[in-house]
Amino acid sequence: MTDLVTVGEATLRFSPQRGDRIETAGEFAAHVGGPESNVAAAAATLGLDAVWLSKLPETALGRRIVGDLRRHGVRTGVVWTDDGRASTAFVERGGTAGATTVADRDGAAVETMTEDDVPLGVVRDADTLFVSGATPARSETLLETTEWLLKAAGEAGTTRAFDTRFVKTGLDPDTARELYDRLLDDVEVLIVDEADADAVYGLDGDVVPTGHSLRTRYDCGTVVVTRADSSHAVVGLAGESIYEVPPFEAETRDPAGVHDAFVGGFLAGCHRGRDMRDALYDGAATAALKRTLVGDAVVGSRRDVEAIREREK
Amino acid sequence: MTDLVTVGEATLRFSPQRGDRIETAGEFAAHVGGPESNVAAAAATLGLDAVWLSKLPETALGRRIVGDLRRHGVRTGVVWTDDGRASTAFVERGGTAGATTVADRDGAAVETMTEDDVPLGVVRDADTLFVSGATPARSETLLETTEWLLKAAGEAGTTRAFDTRFVKTGLDPDTARELYDRLLDDVEVLIVDEADADAVYGLDGDVVPTGHSLRTRYDCGTVVVTRADSSHAVVGLAGESIYEVPPFEAETRDPAGVHDAFVGGFLAGCHRGRDMRDALYDGAATAALKRTLVGDAVVGSRRDVEAIREREK
Amino acid sequence: MTDLVTVGEATLRFSPQRGDRIETAGEFAAHVGGPESNVAAAAATLGLDAVWLSKLPETALGRRIVGDLRRHGVRTGVVWTDDGRASTAFVERGGTAGATTVADRDGAAVETMTEDDVPLGVVRDADTLFVSGATPARSETLLETTEWLLKAAGEAGTTRAFDTRFVKTGLDPDTARELYDRLLDDVEVLIVDEADADAVYGLDGDVVPTGHSLRTRYDCGTVVVTRADSSHAVVGLAGESIYEVPPFEAETRDPAGVHDAFVGGFLAGCHRGRDMRDALYDGAATAALKRTLVGDAVVGSRRDVEAIREREK
């Protein structure tokens, strides 16, 4: 039985060294990133059996994406196609005044991923399914696939976790809210960034009432509100309890994927049966580890994450 | 007055080091290439005032393309747009058994370049106009633009040079022949690779009759037949004369752009008023220099090219 | 059901760029290599479900080895331990006059791998088991484990393939012959390099009688004799048939793992039900691909291997 199954898009990102620009850099380093693949990588780092499902062109770029995720310990279930591109992006990572990302994702193979491209058995047998809001926002087809997926998981008793990730979808707030309303009924775990809650639902007050409001709206057992601002603290609500967990201190070498590392660490903690507070700490420590690493996905082992938890306590 | 004006697409190419593959390489070097930009760079290296005209997205990738060409000494006349992509490609350069190129050019901004995007004055004032067959093969719009361009150049007395470059267009031979028939009437200088002549016109005999046949077909003063096979010899026909020029010896570090370097060197020689034979030697020496360099465009100076001609004579 | 299971040691190899020496190089590239892991990687490249079983220290070096093999598409079954080292080597790859390898493998965790460290079910369920002579030569424990492994595979009906690889074992010929005699009874597929056959069995004549002699000695259905000299041709004997297959031409960028790529490609061909001759060609094409790549394991896809076969036929 799989611990965690995720479904979504992964992008091959090319980045110059810090201090160089896309316009003049001699060399570009390649990393693979995407909300669902990053979450799977973080969970695998913490020892979970994690699977990422997607659709890719059968090219060297497609194989690169799969190979890199496998190296992160993620199992991959990919439908190979001769139609559609691999998503690419050219990214100046953190810290340049006016840092630039040129995303180049139109026409990606994943846009046409239907329910026929999903191995249903893997989803049914999984403990938890994770999808982010970036996936249904990519195409009408993916929206339908996501809807079907959440329904199928629910029927099989697979826990459903969803992260809104509104900001990078390019959707307008009204469209996003409709999309979430369509998908999120009965989701068990909802992760929302404070800024998303403000933009999409007009919830601009304190994070605790924000969490309560969303829990009520979607009737989900667990809501986590993250703060993308410099504090990076998170607040979790489950049952009657509310926990606020501050970030662990760590130099930020590359902000890419830090939020996803939190999500993956948190889901891994939940899967291990840790209580909410402990799972949030697992997430925060995984995020701290990621923050010091260049690339979108966290690299290391459960021991690294536990060492961070020890150090900071 | 501009010496040479070229119009076409340039692609940002990312290549791993020799011996690495796209699947696993840590670093990718970036180079800009395209038939027309390579030809302009070669001509500029030989001292010509060369201009490249195109259409690009106003992104860091678009600026990268322009900056690299400027560094090669090419002046650029670019229409900046917010629609369309920059063409990219991921290229394992020469020598890997089963070497791979993943071209990623669909939806490039240049596909929508119309005559309104061409600064007509620059074309009228130029000594020579160069376009390759890759440009009209890219889109119906570019085919129309190319047709208009050749006509406008002809009216202005600008010498028109055309290189078929059939192989990489992806066209079928019949379509290609129709396309060439539509464009090549009254072109003054025609460059055709032996393999193209075979595939498109069924001219599979000796290169001299091939050249004569094409000269007759399109009524052009000068025809150059190149050989992409290992000999890389070229044959030029002009007036009554026929010249065969062997390649200069040089290690092949990167085959990309070698043919274009020949064309640029040859056109530069013609422009300088050298006789056909001398111009072919200029082309061959420029190609030899390119062959030893990594990247699509030749780098150096007229002195380098002349040193090669000296050394080998 | 697994297609191919391999058991052995993998070494983390650090290599300076070509032209640099260990004494002065600024940077070292890391690659993972080992006969069994290289064979598994080659088979996975050709589409087999291949597993590598071993024992590693639970350190970043151990995880590096596993991650790199996963990236090659190999599934890994590793016993993690806190005792013993990860094998390392410092290798000047090909072409330096007096090129040096400093192997540093004493005390490796794998030396203590017993039958209790082998997941017997994986071996039983596999189509083919592959081990090289390097494994039993590493320690008395590994010799016993190998013996048990071949016996268990035989009982389960798993095809057993063995590659002598005498030269790098450091054994003297008599000890090696005794070791092989102890292990090879009833092995179905035996791969022997011509030089090994000479050194260990005194078979220094033509490769065909050498093959026959070994087939008789060990009563195995298939024998392949390879030639490590510049010809790299291979001869296969199966049933009444004898096939000689020449190498495909390819530049040698890194000789490491070329032999193993042949073995992996050959075993993949056999697994697919190709006839002997075709399987040998698969091996030879895989070896040609490897030869052009830096690193111990082949990278690419079945399409690459087939493109080489097409090109050269």
Place this chain on the structure above:
Amino acid sequence: MTDLVTVGEATLRFSPQRGDRIETAGEFAAHVGGPESNVAAAAATLGLDAVWLSKLPETALGRRIVGDLRRHGVRTGVVWTDDGRASTAFVERGGTAGATTVADRDGAAVETMTEDDVPLGVVRDADTLFVSGATPARSETLLETTEWLLKAAGEAGTTRAFDTRFVKTGLDPDTARELYDRLLDDVEVLIVDEADADAVYGLDGDVVPTGHSLRTRYDCGTVVVTRADSSHAVVGLAGESIYEVPPFEAETRDPAGVHDAFVGGFLAGCHRGRDMRDALYDGAATAALKRTLVGDAVVGSRRDVEAIREREK
């Protein structure tokens, strides 16, 4: 008509990676820098048609300098010579305790640049001429050329801008003051660092009276006083108005060229007809962008600079 013409020396700088020293570094990155070329690059980044005039040896080093500046969007007008060197420097960029620069500029070709080497038409047709104090301090010939240049520009109605840049000239304060007194009569725009004002004119009080004092001394319409200390604030005086503009926050990856980026951004703002305050902000935002980039010249676009202005307001 050219927007900005600059005249001076550019140096090819070789720098080890941060944390490496010249004594032991394996690799050196090359960048081109010089006050006038940096100012031209910054102005070109902001969309001006900027020209740099100089004298260089006709070597690969000379061509490197020109190619790099062209890539920054600068047009170049260079007198090529076979006498004299290209200036080089070996620079440990920022942050090493005891960081070292080995300048190697004696005998540079530019030292012999006379008025005959200046294309007078370009200067006459330009909107603004910029020279720094580094140029006349390099040689007696360059002092005479600078004097002639400022006079010629004045006669043509070209606005003259001058940046003292005393500290790196190696002049003693008295010589510098005489040099400035000889050159600066009737300059329209004067940029002085606070530390220069102190060292050369004994103006060690507040920057506003310093600015007034210099404005009176040289009867120039606009004076900008910069602060090289950590505040990097600037004060501009024009007509009756005084503006103080604080720096935009940005990590300092490489301090080289930050002052010049300010000057180029400021002159671009002035050229666009922005008021003094706005032009100072343009300068400050351009400096902030440069600060985050490795290399002497700013890279990017007007959009980057405007994004910084937006972000910080």
Place this chain on the structure above:
Amino acid sequence: MTDLVTVGEATLRFSPQRGDRIETAGEFAAHVGGPESNVAAAAATLGLDAVWLSKLPETALGRRIVGDLRRHGVRTGVVWTDDGRASTAFVERGGTAGATTVADRDGAAVETMTEDDVPLGVVRDADTLFVSGATPARSETLLETTEWLLKAAGEAGTTRAFDTRFVKTGLDPDTARELYDRLLDDVEVLIVDEADADAVYGLDGDVVPTGHSLRTRYDCGTVVVTRADSSHAVVGLAGESIYEVPPFEAETRDPAGVHDAFVGGFLAGCHRGRDMRDALYDGAATAALKRTLVGDAVVGSRRDVEAIREREK
């Protein structure tokens, strides 16, 4: 006559770039480090004639270690052997949350270094002998060799300096205390980190009484207590005097070897006849220089160290 002789182990360390991990890094930089070799390098940087004595395998790794130390200006006296390994380590340098070092030193050739492997004349003729606690903790043989060495140096009138460096030895406190008690009688200069004093001797109060206590225990003229915490201040006791010297400010790019750079700079200051306070400042400035450099040993010159002292005074 040699100024400083040191005896101990040096390790070849392989490190990924900051932000990369051992698990995934493409390239590893190599540096040589060890307490005694680092101290010798620091002293040589400050102009002393410093010698490092050790035992190494006659391999490329052994020669690498010697070559790198020679480049640092250290003379080397090495017994070459065919038995035993070169020590290696794989080090993620500073700043990664959960940064990892995989030390791989068992079976190093130096473990078997006896008094017969020490050129006694070099020790007798030296002004000062330095050994750290890491050396006698490596093996019983090295403990005996160290004991003999200190005795021999004492008989020859060579000043003996010892740095406890308990933390990385892996010893338990009781064993360490016994070891120090056995070795340190009559040592003239003792360097102890505050944390060592606490762990080994239970001296957890203020550093001054800690210093006095150790001075009394071992009857040594000079005791320096260092603080490995962020303050990095040092306190020196000699005769009746007590000096506290704060660290010089400098960015920490790589913490490796900073303590050793202090010791080398301090011993160089003592050797030059500087008073205690001045020698401590030399040590602190050398440590500040090291802190900004990647690698274990300081690189530069006496001028660099003096520039730091000037700047900060």
Place this chain on the structure above:
Amino acid sequence: MTDLVTVGEATLRFSPQRGDRIETAGEFAAHVGGPESNVAAAAATLGLDAVWLSKLPETALGRRIVGDLRRHGVRTGVVWTDDGRASTAFVERGGTAGATTVADRDGAAVETMTEDDVPLGVVRDADTLFVSGATPARSETLLETTEWLLKAAGEAGTTRAFDTRFVKTGLDPDTARELYDRLLDDVEVLIVDEADADAVYGLDGDVVPTGHSLRTRYDCGTVVVTRADSSHAVVGLAGESIYEVPPFEAETRDPAGVHDAFVGGFLAGCHRGRDMRDALYDGAATAALKRTLVGDAVVGSRRDVEAIREREK
């Protein structure tokens, strides 16, 4: 007693990667080269105690040169000065059609090296003194110093070896001949390249009579004539004997310093008391090793050289 002392200039060379040009390369690797330092490095590699004497500026560049030579095992005796530059060169190493070297050596500190800058004792105590023709050709001062040096060595009984190296001196043949006539009286070992013998002395026949002619002219016991053409064979004449030694086969990765490696290996062989033929083979094997390495000086050990001799015999 020193085995070999050499006196001359060393240059810090910056080279782009193969396939890159000085005009566009992102990174430059640094190596130290010079005829005398290369010869010393080769001799040290073969186990000799070799010293290089020179004069350098006390800058990071000067220290770099010394550090690199020490790493090669060469002892250095350098007069440090604040006047004069370090020699630099920018070199495209081998294989580029029209490869370029921009030498930048005017005003080097070594040009002013007088006999007062030479530690006479070191020369007197040496077994052999080596100088190349490049040294006296650099300046009138160095010519006088060389003359004095050869005389002093002769008086002390130190064997004098001289390599003409005419081609790169830039001298005209007549001046060179006068210079050699002034210096070479009584030199014991003379090395001359065939091309030099032709250009300077008009000896364009077979190498054996060329060798005899020069032996007679300068009355020297040993003459070695090398062939810089592709054969790289050498002919040695000593007493009545004549030996011709072919080159060992090896890929040429970098031709720089191959001749010097031969000279160093040959002198090392002579020093060890090998007969002429054996010493020539030592030289040829050392040259073969160098040929495969990037950089000016050979790296490795006597074992490497002996392995090459074994392999090829």
